[in-house]
Amino acid sequence: QIQLVQSGPEVKKPGASVMISCKASGYNFKSNAITWVRQAPGQGLEWMGWISTYSGNTNFLENLQGRVTMTTDTSTNTAYMELSNLISDDTAVYYCARETGGAMTYFDSWGQGTLVTVSS
Amino acid sequence: DIQMTQSPSSLSASVGDRVTITCRASQSISRYLNWYQQKPGKAPKVLIYVASSLQSEVPSRFSGSGSGTDFTLTIRGLQPEDFATYYCQQTYSRPSTFGGGTKVEI
Numbered sequence: 110q111i112q113l114v115q116s117g118p119e120v121k122k123p124g125a126s127v128m129i130s131c132k133a134s135g136y137n138f139k140s141n142a143i144t145w146v147r148q149a150p151g152q153g154l155e156w157m158g159w160i161s162t163y164s165g166n167t168n169f170l171e172n173l174q175g176r177v178t179m180t181t182d183t184s185t186n187t188a189y190m191e192l193s194n195l196i197s198d199d200t201a202v203y204y205c206a207r208e209t210g211g212a213m214t215y216f217d218s219w220g221q222g223t224l225v226t227v228s229s
Numbered sequence: 230d231i232q233m234t235q236s237p238s239s240l241s242a243s244v245g246d247r248v249t250i251t252c253r254a255s256q257s258i259s260r261y262l263n264w265y266q267q268k269p270g271k272a273p274k275v276l277i278y279v280a281s282s283l284q285s286e287v288p289s290r291f292s293g294s295g296s297g298t299d300f301t302l303t304i305r306g307l308q309p310e311d312f313a314t315y316y317c318q319q320t321y322s323r324p325s326t327f328g329g330g331t332k333v334e335i
Contacts (some may be wrong), residue, residue, distance in 0.1 A: 123291075143327075146273075152269075153316065153327055153328070153329050153330045154273065154316055154318075154327040154330075155327070156324050156325040156326065156327070159323070168323055170324050171324070178281040182263065204273075206270055206272075209278075211263075213260070213261055213278070213279045214320050215275055215278040215279075215318070215320065216263075216273075216275060216283070216318075217275055217278075218264075219272035219274070220272065220275060221272060222271075222272055
């Protein structure tokens, strides 16, 4: 079955960077883009960006531009999301999800989430 | 960016009730609208895609309708496992945006 397994929780100081991994299994990794969504404590869902696992093309939320990097390693079927210059507002659960693709895409499989806590 | 507004933000219901949640887009999004269910401490799970298509293995008591700017998620015969938060999402244009969520409580 399709699975996305994320790396464990992180505690970071303001100004630091965090990298989260998302290992996919159960399907052809290069067939579906990976998207990243975050959720601050008690808040709603925020789409962060998207990476094509086929071409490496990316698209990010405008207010994260310059701080977020998304990459993939097709040899290990793993996607990575790095967020730099962390601030307290970046404290959230971060999810990776598989996009179905096509014009009317949706997110059909999700990782379990990774809690990132930013605190001095 | 397209704004998605859900209503109500929360509701109380009983097992067996019919529940309706609405989602309004700030501009027309055709049928590029998905619905997710999220339980505490868990990742979201897709219920409905392209406004009215039921995701595989999702019970038929869930249904979606709408197009353009106004959409509805209906749960017919609410079950105990349906108490959760529901989000709409538009994928008409990037950035994809979500509604603020509707918490369905007992």
